Amino acid sequence: MAALAPPVAAIRLAVRRALTGLPGGGPVLVACSGGADSLALAAATAFVAPRSGRRAGLVTVDHGLQAGSAGRAADVARWGVEAGLDPVEAVPVTVAGRPGGPEAAARDARYQALVDAARRHGAAALLVGHTRDDQAETVLLALARGAGPRGLAGMPPRRELDGVPLLRPLLDVTREQTRKACAALGLTVWEDPHNADPSYARARVRADVLPVLVGALGEGVLDNLARTARLVAADTAALDDLASAALAGARVGADGLAVAVLADLPGAVRTRVLHAWARELGAPPAALSHRHVAALDALVTDWHGQGATALPGGLRVARRDGTLRPVD
Template identity: 80%
Template sequence: MAALAPPVATVRTAVRRALAGLTGDGPVLVACSGGADSLALAAATAFVAPRSGRRAGLVTVDHGLQPGSAERAGTVAGWACEQGLDPVDSIAVTVDGRPGGPEAAAREARYQALVDTARRHGAAAVLLGHTRDDQAETVLLALARGAGPRGLAGMPVRRELAGVPLLRPLLDVSREDTRKACAALGLTPWEDPHNADPAYARARVRADVLPALVAALGPGVLENLARTAQLLAADTAALDDLAATALADTRSPDGGLRVDGLTALPAAVRTRVLHAWARELGASPAALSHRHVVALDALVTHWHGQGPVHLPGGLRVARRATRLTVVDPV
């Protein structure tokens, strides 16, 4: 018997660990574009899942943004059926007309399709093929935006979207290993031209910034960036727990917040309380920015009689004596 190629073993081990923590008896669905990362993930899941007593399927999303995309999605679906994956779905989505830029619109359409498909099949989780390299890129992009700890925490290993668990088993696996795993298994990945298109910030980071960092600082920089995200994710989760408790403790009977309770909190917890409260009031998470939270915080820590803070959604928050409260719009 030929020895198992180490990259194949690496990807299979990552999948085995991810499946070990799942509950429920529904299938797992691999989101697969046909690229090296998701193809290696799908092949590993097809091997590991049945041996773990769980069914595994695949869903591929056709964004309709490139010539031949429907045929390519059909090829991925056909390969999945040959591997014994079941169920297998190819979903066409419409990207045009969605808010945000092309990347954001495509991502929204893709995740909506994944969640809808997972619900239809009663899936226990959807597996995503993001790697350590993707995480490093995400951290660098967050740094460039001036993001706080939440942004620098990168992509989580697990999160829920509309009640569907999304798992990223490969965040500790390099992109090089997924390519080598595909080669060892005789699989030919699809190369997405968008990944090399300099019109996209992530493509520029991938082609220019990360190679420059590796050249200057050594190959360990990718792992270190991903580890930074992991450490910040743990810290952020702990601070979020503290903030949730503090939000409950500082509420006033009318639904506002008590200034004395807020003043006693460390700044890192207090700003999280204000951010969570603003979202609770109805401020859009996408539109709620750092400057809004700073303005709310100034009502607590730098009070000099200033007027209300205007939040997204037409909300106005003012300080009234010893509490923060929503006031009617003018």
């Protein structure tokens, strides 16, 4: 018997770890574009899941943004059936007309389609093929955009997406490993032209920035960026727990916060409390920025009789009688 190629073994182990202890008896669905990362993940899941007593399926999303995209999606679905995955779906989506730039609109359409598929099939989880390289790119982009700790924490290995568990088993696996795994398994990889399109910031980071960093600082820079994300994520989770308890302790009535309680909190906890409270009031998360939270914080720490602070969603918050409250 031929020895199992190390990249194949590494990816199967990563999937096995991700599925261990996963609740629910439904299938796991792999989001597969046909690229090396998701194809290697789908192949590994097709092998590992049945041996763990669970069905594995595949969903491929046709964004309709490139000529021949429907045929590509059909090819990926056909491969999924041949690999023993079940259920298998190719789902067309409409990207045009969605808010945000083209990347954000496509991502929003894709994840909505994936969540809908997971619900149709009663899936226990969705699996996506983000790698260590993707994590490094995410950290660099967050740093360049001036993101806070939440952005620098990168992509979590597990999160809830509209109530559906989203797993990223390959965050400790390199992009090169997924390519080698596909080659070892004889899988034909689709190269997404968007990944090399310089009009996309992530493509520029991938093609230009990371190679320069690796050349100047060595291959270890990718591991270091990914490790930074893990460390910041752990700290962020701890601060979020403290903020959750602090928010409960600062409440006044149905919708107010006590300024005296807020003023005694460390700044990192207080701003998290204010951010969470603003979202409770109805501020759209995507529009709620550092500037808005800083303005709320000024009502606590730099009070000089200023008027109400405007928040996204048409909300206004004022300080009255030692309490922050939404006002008309």
